[in-house]
Amino acid sequence: MSESFEQLIDPLGRHIEDLRISVTDRCNFRCTYCMPEEGMQWLNRSDVMSFEEIERLARIFVERYGVKGIRLTGGEPTVRAHLPVLISKLSKLVGPDGPVNLAMTTNGATMRLLADPLKQAGLKRVNISLDTLDRAKFHQMTRRDELNNVLDGICAAQEVGFDPVKINAVIERGINDSEILDLATFGREQNVEVRFIEFMPLDAEGHWMNDNVVGQAEILEKISAKYPLEVLPARGAAPADRFRFLDGGLYGEGSPGSMIGVIPTITKPFCGDCDRVRLTAEGDFRTCLFANKEFDLLTALRSGESDDQVADRIEAAVATKWAGHQIHQVNFTRPSKSMSQLGG
Numbered sequence: 001m002s003e004s005f006e007q008l009i010d011p012l013g014r015h016i017e018d019l020r021i022s023v024t025d026r027c028n029f030r031c032t033y034c035m036p037e038e039g040m041q042w043l044n045r046s047d048v049m050s051f052e053e054i055e056r057l058a059r060i061f062v063e064r065y066g067v068k069g070i071r072l073t074g075g076e077p078t079v080r081a082h083l084p085v086l087i088s089k090l091s092k093l094v095g096p097d098g099p100v101n102l103a104m105t106t107n108g109a110t111m112r113l114l115a116d117p118l119k120q121a122g123l124k125r126v127n128i129s130l131d132t133l134d135r136a137k138f139h140q141m142t143r144r145d146e147l148n149n150v151l152d153g154i155c156a157a158q159e160v161g162f163d164p165v166k167i168n169a170v171i172e173r174g175i176n177d178s179e180i181l182d183l184a185t186f187g188r189e190q191n192v193e194v195r196f197i198e199f200m201p202l203d204a205e206g207h208w209m210n211d212n213v214v215g216q217a218e219i220l221e222k223i224s225a226k227y228p229l230e231v232l233p234a235r236g237a238a239p240a241d242r243f244r245f246l247d248g249g250l251y252g253e254g255s256p257g258s259m260i261g262v263i264p265t266i267t268k269p270f271c272g273d274c275d276r277v278r279l280t281a282e283g284d285f286r287t288c289l290f291a292n293k294e295f296d297l298l299t300a301l302r303s304g305e306s307d308d309q310v311a312d313r314i315e316a317a318v319a320t321k322w323a324g325h326q327i328h329q330v331n332f333t334r335p336s337k338s339m340s341q342l343g344g
């Protein structure tokens with residue numbers, strides 16, 4: 001890294017290079033593995049970071065500490081009004097490798113409308129969540145009848161040239177595990193990389209049980225029975241283990257649809273390589289999705305602290321980043337916030 005950047009390194013020597021920013025806790029879906037149907041307590045608008053506040057914090061991470069990637073998430077980031085304005089501010093931040101690599105995770109329902117303005121504003125990559133190809137099951141899982149809009153949103157994202165467009169599929173036993181192969185086939189045919197995500201204990205309703213987790217081994221077994229796979233070399237701190245179809249997929253070797261990923265948070269934690277930190281929509285800084293401690297940076301900003309003072313808080317927080325989550329330990333306690341409040 002160039003000498004003009006300080007390094008944000010945790011006590012275990014992990015360099016922090018990836019920042020997830022939740023731009024809202026609200027959402028137009030109610031996925032069963034994330035939110036309750038009703039009764040979510042939304043943040044007051046005045047407690048949510050403004051675009052200027054997000055930009056100021058992001059600038060510290062990128063231009064002081066050389067953070068290379070920012071991913072916007074939520075809640076559903078596209079329900080935040082004027083999102084392209086924020087993208088355009090963030091896309092101007094310059095890190096060690098040039099402009100920050102700006103990505104977003106979305107449910108994709110409004111991508112047909114937003115893909116072009118977001119691309120024009122400087123967004124580079126999108127992950128779109130799609131857990132099932134069956135309309136009734138989609139309705140059951142998201143509590144919204146939006147499958148066709150999401151499928152169209154995926155096409156729209158590809159058409160405007162996001163590179164890459166990836167699909168996130170959370171697999172839950174007894175719900176959509178029968179569709180693992182269909183989702184892999186969809187990725188091959190649509191030429192998108194599908195990333196299968198193990199169900200995590202971050203659902204607001206607390207239904208998660210270890211028995212509902214479909215682990216990486218089982219996911220790979222189901223896919224490779226039809227499409228033989230080979231593991232790809234690990235890419236640094238990326239959370240997904242990646243695999244290539246031995247037949248090269250339908251669009252040729254190296255094309256997005258020639259690969260799949262699995263995010264094995266539960267059965268094969270990747271905490272040892274984790275380079276990620278997070279900002280919630282209300283400006284709380286977290287060093288792990290499962291952390292039970294967070295650091296309020298928004299109050300620091302609003303009370304007039306300088307960038308140096310805020311940076312001291314960031315460093316103090318990173319010094320507490322733990323070795324890894326404790327999901328299989330008896331002393332594991334779920335975070336008090338659920339996935340949509342944390343910024344998954």
Ligand code: SAM
Pocket residue numbers: 027033034073074075076077105106107127128129168169170197198199200201202203339340343344
């Ligand atoms: N609303 C956007 C979306 O759904 O893509 C972004 C926010 S969502 C919280 C980010 C990702 O977390 C999505 O891919 C979603 O499927 C995933 N997710 C939500 N709850 C989860 C859980 N309990 N376990 C694993 N992944 C989860």
Ligand code: SF4
Pocket residue numbers: 027028029030031034035074075076107129339340
């Ligand atoms: Fe909304 Fe995303 Fe959570 Fe589904 S997973 S309820 S789309 S935030």
